[in-house]
Amino acid sequence: MRIGLAGVGRIGAFHARTLAALDDVDELVVTDADPRAAERVAAELRLLATGATGATGATEATRETREVGVRVVPDADALLASGVDGFVVATATPGHAPLLRQAVAAGVPVFCEKPVAATLKETIELAELAASSAVPIHVGFQRRFDAGYRRARAAVASGELGFVHTIRAGTHDQAPPHASYIPTSGGIFRDCNVHDFDILRFVTGREVATVYATGANKGAAFFAEAGDVDTGGALLTLDDGTIALISSTRYHGAGHDVRMEVHGEKGAIAVGLDHSLAMSSAEEGVDFPRGPRTWSFMERFLPAYRAELAAFAAVARGERPSPCTVRDALEAFRVAEACELSRAERRPVDMSEIEGIGGGA
Numbered sequence: 001m002r003i004g005l006a007g008v009g010r011i012g013a014f015h016a017r018t019l020a021a022l023d024d025v026d027e028l029v030v031t032d033a034d035p036r037a038a039e040r041v042a043a044e045l046r047l048l049a050t051g052a053t054g055a056t057g058a059t060e061a062t063r064e065t066r067e068v069g070v071r072v073v074p075d076a077d078a079l080l081a082s083g084v085d086g087f088v089v090a091t092a093t094p095g096h097a098p099l100l101r102q103a104v105a106a107g108v109p110v111f112c113e114k115p116v117a118a119t120l121k122e123t124i125e126l127a128e129l130a131a132s133s134a135v136p137i138h139v140g141f142q143r144r145f146d147a148g149y150r151r152a153r154a155a156v157a158s159g160e161l162g163f164v165h166t167i168r169a170g171t172h173d174q175a176p177p178h179a180s181y182i183p184t185s186g187g188i189f190r191d192c193n194v195h196d197f198d199i200l201r202f203v204t205g206r207e208v209a210t211v212y213a214t215g216a217n218k219g220a221a222f223f224a225e226a227g228d229v230d231t232g233g234a235l236l237t238l239d240d241g242t243i244a245l246i247s248s249t250r251y252h253g254a255g256h257d258v259r260m261e262v263h264g265e266k267g268a269i270a271v272g273l274d275h276s277l278a279m280s281s282a283e284e285g286v287d288f289p290r291g292p293r294t295w296s297f298m299e300r301f302l303p304a305y306r307a308e309l310a311a312f313a314a315v316a317r318g319e320r321p322s323p324c325t326v327r328d329a330l331e332a333f334r335v336a337e338a339c340e341l342s343r344a345e346r347r348p349v350d351m352s353e354i355e356g357i358g359g360g361a
């Protein structure tokens with residue numbers, strides 16, 4: 001297959017290496033607003049394909065990199081005109097919506113990093129476009145491909161936990177992204193916790209009913225300058241009465257920490273509770289966790305990122321429907337929107353206050 005890739009920053013360069021390692025992919029067509037970044041990633045892939053050691057970014061993701069053709073093109077027009085079988089959008093968030101529209105107009109199956117758009121209005125428009133089009137769109141919520149979250153989903157669905165009453169989940173990044181990322185990121189709830197909101201729906205099969213959120217800034221000034229917070233907290237009530245406590249921070253120096261605990265009447269299950277846990281026990285004589293820790297989302301979700309792009313190749317070949325639709329992305333984004341409103345107005349927000357498809361919740 002020939003796969004196009006727009007945007008080769010932090011996640012795009014990582015996706016380039018993952019795509020190049022997929023058996024399905026014969027050629028990558030790459031573009032970036034910064035042509036030097038595209039050339040750099042293309043050069044790195046060519047170097048890795050030769051088996052050279054010491055290439056930048058030669059992580060585990062690249063060990064299996066095969067010899068794929070890599071071509072750099074100036075923009076998305078040239079990329080789509082090159083006859084790609086699928087298009088991966090990994091640009092900064094404001095680029096997602098226009099590129100999605102371009103891909104749909106060209107009839108090319110598209111994988112788009114979360115969030116699909118920077119605003120709720122645009123996300124709703126894209127969900128409506130997706131519903132009226134036969135072109136598959138797969139949104140990049142990789143936790144849906146993580147073995148732990150899938151096991152938790154099965155435990156809820158099978159009834160082995162009894163009724164579920166409480167969920168604790170969080171996304172704690174080891175260190176902040178570069179300062180220029182923050183003003184266009186959409187804020188901590190739309191950028192970071194949106195993953196928790198999506199996986200909460202995936203694991204429980206329920207929708208969020210009400211939200212109460214807050215945030216704090218104790219780190220770098222650039223968060224407050226962008227109207228954002230570096231640490232967030234949200235108390236959600238699901239439509240079956242389950243309570244979910246969600247947290248986020250850009251400062252978790254102990255390591256990258258993404259987890260979910262599901263507590264039920266008959267049992268409890270935890271995702272991410274293994275020896276890589278970025279925390280130490282305060283209890284005497286306890287040697288859990290024994291490490292090593294993970295330090296970034298790339299490390300933490302390496303197998304999940306591989307599985308989601310392999311799934312996208314199958315989506316692009318027409319072998320399966322999208323495992324995460326724009327409608328799914330819209331529902332997670334609406335929860336993030338409610339959190340921002342709650343934080344700004346310091347009050348609980350009912351999801352019926354947040355616009356959805358057809359103008360209502």
Ligand SMILES: NC(=O)c1ccc[n+]([C@@H]2O[C@H](COP(=O)([O-])OP(=O)(O)OC[C@H]3O[C@@H](n4cnc5c(N)ncnc54)[C@H](O)[C@@H]3O)[C@@H](O)[C@H]2O)c1
Nearest residue numbers: 007008009010011012032033034090091092093095113114
């Ligand atoms: N799924 C995940 O776990 C995950 C993790 C990180 C980032 N993301 C998402 O991926 C996106 C990119 O994040 P990042 O951390 O890689 O950002 P980044 O700032 O490191 O990289 C963005 C890249 O996109 C390029 N770019 C910007 N606008 C463009 C356009 N219109 N056309 C072509 N190239 C363009 C920039 O030059 C840059 O190279 C964001 O939307 C982010 O929310 C998802």
